[in-house]
Amino acid sequence: AFDGTNYHGWQKQQNAVSVQEIFEQALQTLLRQPVETVGCGRTDTGVHARQLFVHFDVEEGAGFEERGASKNARLISRQPSTINQPLTINHRLTASLNAILPKNIAVKTVLPVAADAHARFDATLRSYEYRIHFDKDPFKQNYSWQLRDFPDLDLMNKAANIIKEYRDFSCFSKSNTQVKTNFCVIKEALWRQEADGSLVFYIAADRFLRNMVRAIVGTLISVGKKEMEPEAVRKIIESKNRSMAGMSVPACGLYLTEVKYPYIPST
Incomplete structure (x- = not known):
């Protein structure tokens, strides 16, 4: 979720500050590796979001796994319908991200899912x-x-x-x-x-x-x-x-x- 007042939308831009840019910086700080995110859609400058899903891929052994959590991690994205086990919330990464993100951006949930998950194309x-x-x-x-x-x-x-x-x-x-x-x-x-x-x-x-x-x-x-x-x-x-x-x-x-x-x- 984010207050979009001071951002030029979700998607990264060359000459303006976006939510995606700030979020990726936070992820890279925590995971110590390059991270590219994909949002469920884009928002215009000044538009707010109470819920926005994002996915990202990280190398196995990135250092934030919890017991029972998959090492194929994506943020708040999907688990294929062919897999029936419950989604496991990664509380550690959620708390760590919120600790370093600015007050106008909040992470609600982080879920580890399959590698073919897609925040944009899987939304119904x-x-x-x-x-x-x-x-x-x-x-x-x-x-x-x-x-x-x-x-x-x-x-x-x-x-x-x-x-x-x-x-x-x-x-x-x-x-x-x-x-x-x-x-x-x-x-x-x-x-x-x-x-x-x-x-x-x-x-x-x-x-x-x-x-x-x-x-x-x-x-x-x-x-x-x-x-x-x-x-x-x-x-x-x-x-x-x-x-x-x-x-x-x-x-x-x-x-x-x-x-x-x-x-x-x-x-």
């Missing part, structure tokens, strides 16, 4: 939340987006239900992302109001395109402001044109909340 479901508040609050400025007027929640949920009917989300993707397909299967998309009056948009899918969630939220907010009808979302999606969709809302309100694998129990 990813979910995000986007948070919106209305009263000016200096303690929320990096963790939620402030709107002036309350949008129509019913209209936004009608539009969100329409989005679930489609698979090609080219209209919500950044251009030139070099992905093989813009098809995604959205399992859930729902707005809810919290007890404090704030709004949360929850969306879950098998995969997401770059900037997709923020573009969807911007489009749904336009519906909630009655700048367009819910049915207009159909025309936007069918156009496959990013310029037809709404604005990309600020990154500060977006959280990667859960990633699911068929062999790791949900937490």
